[in-house]
Amino acid sequence: MHWTSLSEFFSMGGYGFYVWGSYGITLLLLGGEVLMLLKRKRSLARREDPQRFEGRNSQLESSL
Amino acid sequence: MSLWLKFTMSKRKINWYKYAAPANFYPLAGRIIPWFAVITIILFAAGLYVGFFVAPKMGGDQREAYHIIFIHVPAAWMGMFLYVLTAIYAGIGWAFNARLASMMATAISTTGAIFTFISLVTGSLWGRPAWGVWWVWDARMTSTLILLFLYIGFISLQSSIDDPRRADRAGAVLALVGLINVPIIYFSVQWWNTLHQGATITAKGYHMVPSQLAGMLILLAACWMYSIAVVLARVRYIIREREHEAPWLSAEGVV
Numbered sequence: 001m002h003w004t005s006l007s008e009f010f011s012m013g014g015y016g017f018y019v020w021g022s023y024g025i026t027l028l029l030l031g032g033e034v035l036m037l038l039k040r041k042r043s044l045a046r047r048e049d050p051q052r053f054e055g056r057n058s059q060l061e062s063s064l
Numbered sequence: 065m066s067l068w069l070k071f072t073m074s075k076r077k078i079n080w081y082k083y084a085a086p087a088n089f090y091p092l093a094g095r096i097i098p099w100f101a102v103i104t105i106i107l108f109a110a111g112l113y114v115g116f117f118v119a120p121k122m123g124g125d126q127r128e129a130y131h132i133i134f135i136h137v138p139a140a141w142m143g144m145f146l147y148v149l150t151a152i153y154a155g156i157g158w159a160f161n162a163r164l165a166s167m168m169a170t171a172i173s174t175t176g177a178i179f180t181f182i183s184l185v186t187g188s189l190w191g192r193p194a195w196g197v198w199w200v201w202d203a204r205m206t207s208t209l210i211l212l213f214l215y216i217g218f219i220s221l222q223s224s225i226d227d228p229r230r231a232d233r234a235g236a237v238l239a240l241v242g243l244i245n246v247p248i249i250y251f252s253v254q255w256w257n258t259l260h261q262g263a264t265i266t267a268k269g270y271h272m273v274p275s276q277l278a279g280m281l282i283l284l285a286a287c288w289m290y291s292i293a294v295v296l297a298r299v300r301y302i303i304r305e306r307e308h309e310a311p312w313l314s315a316e317g318v319v
Binding site: 002003009012013014015018019021022023025026029030033034037040041044048 | 116117120121127128129131132135136139174175178181182185186189190192193290294297298301304305308
């Protein structure tokens with residue numbers, strides 16, 4: 001361990017903006033990619049099985 | 065001879081060609097994605113721990129800014145690796161009329177573009193404290209920007225063509241021609257006098273403290289595992305979108 005305090009760790013010797021900015025953007029982009037995939041999964045499920053996602057009325061209609 | 069025959073026979077037991085068919089590949093991919101996701105999280109945590117708490121701080125002008133290396137270099141490598149993979153899969157899909165290979169190429173390209181973008185942004189964030197500039201038109205950076213444009217070209221070309229197999233073929237031509245850019249990126253720091261530093265790791269050895277190298281390689285492994293997980297997930301959705309009329313997809317328990 002090379003850091004004596006938490007604030008020293010976050011300041012990164014004055015380069016905190018660049019270091020944490022790099023890791024923040026990476027997290028944002030990779031997390032965003034995963035979110036987009038989950039969104040795609042949901043919209044696919046909705047398209048394949050519309051009844052499951054519709055309200056009660058339409059379910060009643062289709063059962064009649 | 066008999067031994068060779070025995071060897072090839074034993075290899076035959078697992079019929080890998082079976083998994084070239086989307087109907088067999090789809091459930092297999094679905095089963096292994098969670099494992100890759102778990103390994104990804106473990107490796108990211110381990111790599112960041114080694115990079116920030118085990119690897120020593122550096123002296124010199126850059127000091128702590130050097131910690132960007134642990135994500136910058138793996139992202140840049142992934143950008144190049146995934147481009148080569150995109151081109152290979154696209155080429156196989158085109159040459160052998162293998163639709164799953166073409167779908168793999170499409171699935172990989174998005175993740176490759178994201179890693180290339182990450183390498184450019186983190187490089188810029190490193191360039192500012194190290195060189196005093198966010199961007200220079202040096203050979204390494206310019207050729208990496210071209211790589212990003214090749215990815216964007218591949219993705220937009222494919223999405224602009226309605227017929228999936230025609231889109232696959234057009235994409236394959238672009239991806240294969242663009243392959244020429246990959247060795248240019250790799251050797252750019254040798255061929256031209258660049259602001260970007262030379263390769264830290266070469267066939268002859270590496271210019272890093274072993275714990276720094278370890279942190280970087282663990283994060284590279286994490287990026288690989290991440291890529292496998294998201295690419296397999298994406299190719300499953302591409303299969304479902306393209307082959308929604310296939311009877312196996314509506315079979316019980318597949319989706």
